Amino acid sequence: MQAAIAEEVFPRGSRLPPTRDLARELGVSRNTVMHVYESLMAQGYVTARTGSGTWIAETLPENSLQSDAIADLQAVKAQRPATLSKRGASLLGHATASPWQWGAFVPGAPDVTEFPHKLFSQIQARLNREPDVHRLVYSSGGGCPDLRHALVDYLRVARSVRADADQILITEGVHQAVDLVTRVLCDPGDRVWMEEPGYWGTRNLLRMNGLKIRAMPVDEQGLVPDSGPAPKMVFVTPSHQYPLGVHLSLARRQALIALARRHQSWIVEDDYDSEFRFSGQPHPSLQGLEADAPVIYMGTFSKTLYPALRIGYMVVPKPLAQPLRIAAAELYRGGHLLIQRALAEFIRLGHYMEHIRRMRLLYRQRRQFLCKLIERYLGPAFLPAFNHEAGLHLVMPLPAGSDDVAIAAEALKRGVKVRPLSQYYMHPQEARGLLLGYACVNERQCQDAFGTLKACLMSAGMVFCPPR
Incomplete structure (x- = not known):
């Protein structure tokens, strides 16, 4: 600040922000800002006016001090830019995480306004009145025993x-879980299988850990295995494939388990959106299909409760439990034991299942509403090819040759956030479409956004054939 005042980045006679506001903006304590203001005042850079705050002095200290300050500022400006490692540059080059995590058509976003915050807060408050030193220290790596x-x-x-x-x-x-198992169970250069299309977040983690990814095609029965070189790991979303939504058939499940047993490989099951199936019975996990199956099962509360909770879980074969627990403690120094304990109580009292049942009904209604909009205004050709009634999003197919990336970019300019299907493929494909999340906003907001999306599709030359 001294250097900026000396170079008149802050004009003479201008008012500085209140200490409370500046502390909040910079993410530092108010005491720190007050100390800086006091130091600047002692050196003659600022003055305090009773009742009106702190102001830049009209006359600054002598030139020698100004020269030193300007020299310091020039030295900061001359610092070299950040030099990234090759893998750091690769990560940023493949980055697809969106800064927009809320709004009509954002895929994978639950309606966090429906979470019973008051009830959960009451559970937390009650537990906080029962102090336990074991909930205030580092986790052993396994997490809260009650949870x-x-x-x-x-x-x-x-x-x-x-x-x-x-x-x-x-x-x-799931991100941390995938990172953990690949660090502990794979070496750089190991071959892994991943669904094509598949979740870009997993793909980036595998790249960062130096693994050779083989993109395995997905059809109406899920991942298509073949007789090629055996992988060290297979990453699969069998109950609700992300992003297409198909279910891995029983025959494919049995084939994957047999392959993993034969080659001493591991199957990593991401049980994505399994809780939200709107017709029929939920498909059971791949992990539970056979006793002692070589399956590492992963789940999260991000979709069922809210993403900022940042609590997930892994179920691992018994021989892996201790090594992974030790590795997790070494790598991540886990915590959040207080909120984990509250979540355990939330589950134990039946509130979790009650919340899922309620949200399942709500999301089903919102999915049906969006499908009716698509059919009524665009036509049946734009309805999902795999009509599996589950999850928090659907894939709206687009005609061959469409530029789904350009359409998504145009929609974003108009305030509507969708994801292009082509972004989920590792290799170029003809398939084009848009992922439309329907869970996190009400029907009125969905309809408003749909009108904007339709206009973007018309601008891209789409031809609609709605029923008469």
Whole structure:
């Protein structure tokens, strides 16, 4: 600040922000800002006016001080730019994480306004009145024991998962879980299979850990295995494939488990959106299909509760439990034990299942509403090719040759956030489409955004054939 005042970045006689506002903007304590203001005042750079705040002095200190300050500022400007490693540059070059996580058509975004915040806060407040030193220290790597025991019961009933509490590790989400298992169980250069199309977040993590990704095609029965070189790991979303939404058939599940047993490989099951199936019974987990299956099962509360909770979980084969627990403690120094304990109580009291049932009905209505809009105004050709009633988004197909990236960019300019399907492919494909999330806003907001999206499609030359 001294250098900026000396170079008159802050004009003489101008008012500085209040200490409270500047502290909030910079993310520092108010005491720090007050100390800086006092130092500047002592050196003659600013003056305090009773009742009106702190102001830049009309006459600055002698030139020698100004020269030093300007020299310091020039030295800062001359600092070299950040030099990234090759893998850092690769990560940024493939970055697709969106800064927009809320709004009509944002895929994978739950309606966080429907979460029972008051009820959850009451549970937290009650537990906070019962201090326990073990909830205030670093996690051992496995996470809160109460939450692990609660998950044993829930996953057994809801997902047919076979496990005891020692096989469960609490994570900060699927990203951390994937990072952990690839670091511990794979070496750079190992071959892994991944669905094509598939989740870009997983793909970037695998790249960062130096793995050779083989993109495996997906059809109406899920990932298509073949007889090529065996992978060290297979990453799959069997209950609700992301992003297409198909279900991995029983025959394919059995084939994958047989392949993994034969080649001593691991299957990583991301149980994406399995809780939100709107017709029929939820498909059971791949992990529970066979006893002692070589499957690492992953889940999260980001979609069922809210993303900022940052709590996920892994169910791992017994031989992996201790190594992964130790590795997690070494790499991440896990915490959040207080909120994990509150979540365990939330599950134990039945509130979690009640919330899922309520949200399942709400999301079903919102999906049906969006499908009716598509059919009525665009035509049946724009309805999802795989009409699996599940999850928090659908894929609206576009005619061959469409530029889904350009359409998504134009929609964003108009305030509507969609994702192009082509972004989920590792290799160029003819398939084009848009991922439309329908979960996080009400029907009126959805209809308003749909009108904007339709205008973008018309601008791109789309021809609609709605029913008469």
